[in-house]
Amino acid sequence: MDNVELLSRIQFAFTIAFHYIYPPLSIGLGVCLVVMEGLYLKTKNKLYEELTRFWVRIFALIFGIGVATGIVMEFEFGTNWATYSRYVGDIFGSALAAEGIFAFALESAFLGILLFGWNKVSPRVHFMATVLVALGSIFSALWIVVANSWQQTPSGYRIEGQGMKARAIVTDFWAMVFNPSSVERYSHVLIGALLAGSFLVLSVSAWYILKKQHVGHAQAAFKIALWVAAVSALGQLVTGHKSAEVVTKYQPAKLAAMEGHFEKSAPADMYLMGWVNAKEQKTMGLKIPGGLSFLVHQDFNQPIPGLNSIKPENRPTAVNFVFQTYHLMVAIGMTLIALTLFSLYLLYRKKLFETRWLMSVFVFAVLLPQIANQVGWYTAEVGRQPWVVYGLLRTSNALSQAVKAEHVLASLILFTFIYVMLFALFLYLLNKKIQHGPDVDTEQEETSSRMNPVLS
Amino acid sequence: MDTILGIDLPTWWFLLIGALISGYGILDGFDLGAGAVHLFFRKEESRRIALNAIGPVWDGNEVWLVIGAGALFAAFPLVYGTILSVLYLPFILFLVAIIFRAISIEFRGKEDMKWWRKLWDVSFCASSIVISLLLGLILGNLIQGLPLNANHEFVGRLRDFFNPYALLVAVTVLALFMMHGSMYLIMKTEDRIFTRLTIIANNTSKFFILCFVATSMATLIYVPHMTAIFKQHPALFGIAIAAVLIVLNIRRSIEKRQYQRGFISSSITTALLLILFAMGLYPNLVLSNVDPRGHISIYEAASSDASLRTMLLFAVIGMPLVATYTVFMFWTFRGKVKIEDHSY
Numbered sequence: 001m002d003n004v005e006l007l008s009r010i011q012f013a014f015t016i017a018f019h020y021i022y023p024p025l026s027i028g029l030g031v032c033l034v035v036m037e038g039l040y041l042k043t044k045n046k047l048y049e050e051l052t053r054f055w056v057r058i059f060a061l062i063f064g065i066g067v068a069t070g071i072v073m074e075f076e077f078g079t080n081w082a083t084y085s086r087y088v089g090d091i092f093g094s095a096l097a098a099e100g101i102f103a104f105a106l107e108s109a110f111l112g113i114l115l116f117g118w119n120k121v122s123p124r125v126h127f128m129a130t131v132l133v134a135l136g137s138i139f140s141a142l143w144i145v146v147a148n149s150w151q152q153t154p155s156g157y158r159i160e161g162q163g164m165k166a167r168a169i170v171t172d173f174w175a176m177v178f179n180p181s182s183v184e185r186y187s188h189v190l191i192g193a194l195l196a197g198s199f200l201v202l203s204v205s206a207w208y209i210l211k212k213q214h215v216g217h218a219q220a221a222f223k224i225a226l227w228v229a230a231v232s233a234l235g236q237l238v239t240g241h242k243s244a245e246v247v248t249k250y251q252p253a254k255l256a257a258m259e260g261h262f263e264k265s266a267p268a269d270m271y272l273m274g275w276v277n278a279k280e281q282k283t284m285g286l287k288i289p290g291g292l293s294f295l296v297h298q299d300f301n302q303p304i305p306g307l308n309s310i311k312p313e314n315r316p317t318a319v320n321f322v323f324q325t326y327h328l329m330v331a332i333g334m335t336l337i338a339l340t341l342f343s344l345y346l347l348y349r350k351k352l353f354e355t356r357w358l359m360s361v362f363v364f365a366v367l368l369p370q371i372a373n374q375v376g377w378y379t380a381e382v383g384r385q386p387w388v389v390y391g392l393l394r395t396s397n398a399l400s401q402a403v404k405a406e407h408v409l410a411s412l413i414l415f416t417f418i419y420v421m422l423f424a425l426f427l428y429l430l431n432k433k434i435q436h437g438p439d440v441d442t443e444q445e446e447t448s449s450r451m452n453p454v455l456s
Numbered sequence: 457m458d459t460i461l462g463i464d465l466p467t468w469w470f471l472l473i474g475a476l477i478s479g480y481g482i483l484d485g486f487d488l489g490a491g492a493v494h495l496f497f498r499k500e501e502s503r504r505i506a507l508n509a510i511g512p513v514w515d516g517n518e519v520w521l522v523i524g525a526g527a528l529f530a531a532f533p534l535v536y537g538t539i540l541s542v543l544y545l546p547f548i549l550f551l552v553a554i555i556f557r558a559i560s561i562e563f564r565g566k567e568d569m570k571w572w573r574k575l576w577d578v579s580f581c582a583s584s585i586v587i588s589l590l591l592g593l594i595l596g597n598l599i600q601g602l603p604l605n606a607n608h609e610f611v612g613r614l615r616d617f618f619n620p621y622a623l624l625v626a627v628t629v630l631a632l633f634m635m636h637g638s639m640y641l642i643m644k645t646e647d648r649i650f651t652r653l654t655i656i657a658n659n660t661s662k663f664f665i666l667c668f669v670a671t672s673m674a675t676l677i678y679v680p681h682m683t684a685i686f687k688q689h690p691a692l693f694g695i696a697i698a699a700v701l702i703v704l705n706i707r708r709s710i711e712k713r714q715y716q717r718g719f720i721s722s723s724i725t726t727a728l729l730l731i732l733f734a735m736g737l738y739p740n741l742v743l744s745n746v747d748p749r750g751h752i753s754i755y756e757a758a759s760s761d762a763s764l765r766t767m768l769l770f771a772v773i774g775m776p777l778v779a780t781y782t783v784f785m786f787w788t789f790r791g792k793v794k795i796e797d798h799s800y
Binding site for chain 1: 512513515516518521522523525526527529530531532533534536537538539540541544545547548550554555558559561562563566609614759760762767770771774775778781782784788789796798799
């Protein structure tokens, strides 16, 4: 791996990992906002309006950083991966353009009304804007995941040209959009986003309940988010399983890496946790013998192709990394199911908000979906290596020819510096908004003239 | 080759991307310009009004950049990769400035400390200026052509991009946006800041005309290939004359205090200058200044006909939608800016 490749990969991984903190949050939070504002329109209860306004402010902060870091991603395909851009422009480019025209435009235009339109449009139109922003972010994820899924399981294309001039051409647009992994991966990503957003609401609300501040608002928000989270957590079990089936069928090398399975063809175990020694081709840990075979074929003895059945140059190199990130994601998924179902049970028993230790768990649980989303993404992307487009284009052949290592290094340092600063500021401002809490309307007549010290 | 209404698909996309970039120049142009003149306002109150004049719309304006870049990626991937990778550092700096600008707008009002607000005011103004200059610098280099050999490989050096002509275009774009932005702000403000802005608009428009004349002369002398089209089709010279008349009309509108007309004129100016640039390029998208075989034509760079056709359908459905959102957004926030509790 030469320096330009290494640095470009680090830069892409870093900028996308950082970006990927925010869109899932805004998708999940957007759905919670729709519920909150919908409840306000339905019940006319002021509490829901105050709740909506409070979470809109946090939404704005998250959305803003998501957009700014997202524009970087779009341009990086051209700056650092020019050969890749040329190779997949016909396909990946059209999905990206569709995202801009059908999703991003919708979110951005109505975001202005969501944030600043309170006194400019009627409550119904405002609610419509909230719904459209949420829909926009959901569509946005759709096109991005479609584009990425095509890289994982290409279909509906043919290759034209040779060597560096080769490129993929769309032959069947809908086969490209609904390639074998699109639906499974999109539903998996979308639910991951719902978990990220709802757990942010849960965390902040739990913190208020513990501190005995804004308790009415916090309990209302907690209940809304808990339902979103519980349904999502269970749904993730289904989409996770479906995604694994797709990987089994179309990306055997990735599946083998996910479970540290080396033998050419033998029944494969399912690990609950473990460690892979790729050099000695050994995987140690707590396992269900034949478990993977059973999940895939409903038979403990059916063989599964291992890494050794794949040509060495086509195998993912970071096997232990893929194994660990995959298992961490699964473990977190299981934890989230247990946590939300148990909480629903306590809610039913009317003991939820009195269970202080559980509230403390929720305060920190905000990190779990975030970590799961990140490591899930690493599993998908690192597990695909050495291919950038699976089976068609190697990552090492996708680079920009015009770019020098020192330029990538300079830009990497620049992005690192800015993103670290941005993240610190984000946490600081998020914390500040949380400390401030929702504005409660005690003196109705002052509403319009009141100047909010935090926002002014 | 497939044609629609007698025009081939790559040409349709050339026109469409031109329209998107013009839309971006006009829309983000005024909010970048508003940012570039931001530090001319001294009072906190004025700065807040100026910021809130673009507050609800700047994000929607930036959409045109995202769609324009996406369309270029999809329709002419070879050009997308070539321009962005050859002009790597200018584009990276552009992205960095975009991030800084977004967070300056977002963060400025979040704290009450004077230094905090001053910090983000400076960051907002500086990033707006830097973005405008970089857009101009990139444009200036594209006008002159990039150092590409016959295989479209980059054979130049980084410092070549910072040549006098490109810097002149950079300053011209900045001047255009400052004038454009100050006229937008005039329409959105009243009282003290309004008066201040009339002076700013007056000065920036004079500054722009100076730059406009200088850039036109420099282009005629140093970049003759941009004007070659007029020799082949003298009728097109009318567009250049129209540009001059519109630019003069900006001055006239400002003197007559018809700022709305002035704003419309500077919007048209932005579009006309890009049309002149596009006419100089067509049918190429990227020119090489070392080897004519290095030019990248729309036909060489175009995606497949099937892809161009599908996306054209998307554009036909999507662009009216985007235009509708844009109009709805501006209509909702029409009139003079009022500071409210959810303002920046």
